[in-house]
Amino acid sequence: MSTLYLVGTPIGNLSDITYRAVETLKRVDLIACEDTRVTQKLCQHYEIHTPLKPYHDHNKEKETMRLITKLKEGCSIALVSDAGLPLISDPGYELVVAAREHGLSVETVPGPNAGLTALMASGLPSFTYTFIGFLPRKEKDKLSILKQRMYEDSTLIIYESPYRVEDSLKAIMKVDETRQISIGRELTKRFEQVETGQVNDLLDAVKSHNIPLKGEFVILVEGAPNQKDHQWFEEMSVTEHVEFYKAQNMKPKAAIKAVAKDREAKTSEIYNIYHEI
CATH class of the missing domain: 3.30.950.10 (Tetrapyrrole methylase, C-terminal domain)
Structure with a gap:
């Protein structure tokens, strides 16, 4: 059965690639990559002669279904990014979703991550x-x-x-x-x-x-200090605290409840302060 392989590639040092990744790139019928010039350097280094096909943010809408068609016809395809893991702040999400929707095999070949x-x-x-x-x-x-x-x-x-x-x-x-x-x-x-x-x-x-x-x-x-030792909102006024939650797309009523919970206060008390009652 044809497979879409998600292959991790080096983030800098070309030696940081697994034996399995090199073997996979040699074995598949096609390598879909962000920039053929970047991937070609990797391929030349490891004597990989598999054809390359551009797949990036600017052509993924039309290329996704073309690659799905090839997979359905029996081709195996490796998806790589310029560096690191495909899909992680790089193209590939739409292709993986489409492959799963069509019942195609998707396999991960792990690698470095910046x-x-x-x-x-x-x-x-x-x-x-x-x-x-x-x-x-x-x-x-x-x-x-x-x-x-x-x-x-x-x-x-x-x-x-x-x-x-x-x-x-x-x-x-x-x-x-x-x-x-x-x-x-x-x-x-x-x-x-x-x-x-x-x-x-x-x-x-x-x-x-x-x-x-x-x-x-x-x-x-670094993450925020443990709230038991330091309340992240302690320098905010009640109004600023409510506005903070509203900025996260909370409705005023929900924001007031969240502030009351943070401050271990009654909702009515926070409501009155916020509305200056």
């Missing part, structure tokens, strides 16, 4: 973490996500372009300028760099070029 690689070396808590991927470009949308997520007791894993690292660090500072973060860049490559410290210190390091804006970045943000 977020977890950075987390291991960061020194930040690694027992609970939340993968966010890329933050929105607009500051308002960026802050909306950070304000929601940075109050959770979970280390955040964020991917970022070198062109937007400074903006993202400034947004993190607006939420909590004392929060511990870690920056990983050029992971597994010759000039790999992982730096951990308060966000304001690492922003200064970026501005002074001690952390060069080159390569793909992973930003890790």
Whole structure:
């Protein structure tokens, strides 16, 4: 039976690929990849002669069903991203959904992941973490996500372009300028760099070029302190607290109930303060 293989590829160092991944890429009939030029370098290194087919965000609507047709005709296809795991902030979701809808076999061939690689070396808590991927470009949308997520007791894993690292660090500072973060860049490559410290210190390091804006970045943000020791909302007024929940698309009544629960107060008391009764 034909199979769609989801194959993990190196995030930098070409040696970071499994025997199974190389064997799979050699055995399949077609490799669907983001950028044929990038995948061709990997193929040349491991003497993989399988034909390559572009599959990326700009052509996935028309190419998804073409690949499904090939799978139904008996071809086996490997899906790869430029680096790391397909589907993880990379194309492939629509193809996997379509393959399952058509009753086709989908098999994963694991490999490296930039977020977890950075987390291991960061020194930040690694027992609970939340993968966010890329933050929105607009500051308002960026802050909306950070304000929601940075109050959770979970280390955040964020991917970022070198062109937007400074903006993202400034947004993190607006939420909590004392929060511990870690920056990983050029992971597994010759000039790999992982730096951990308060966000304001690492922003200064970026501005002074001690952390060069080159390569793909992973930003890790330490989770909020345990609420038993520090209430995340303690510097907010009741009105600001309610508005925070409303910004998460809660209706006013639900937001007031949530604030009352946080503050261990009566709902009517919070209602009266919020409405200035």
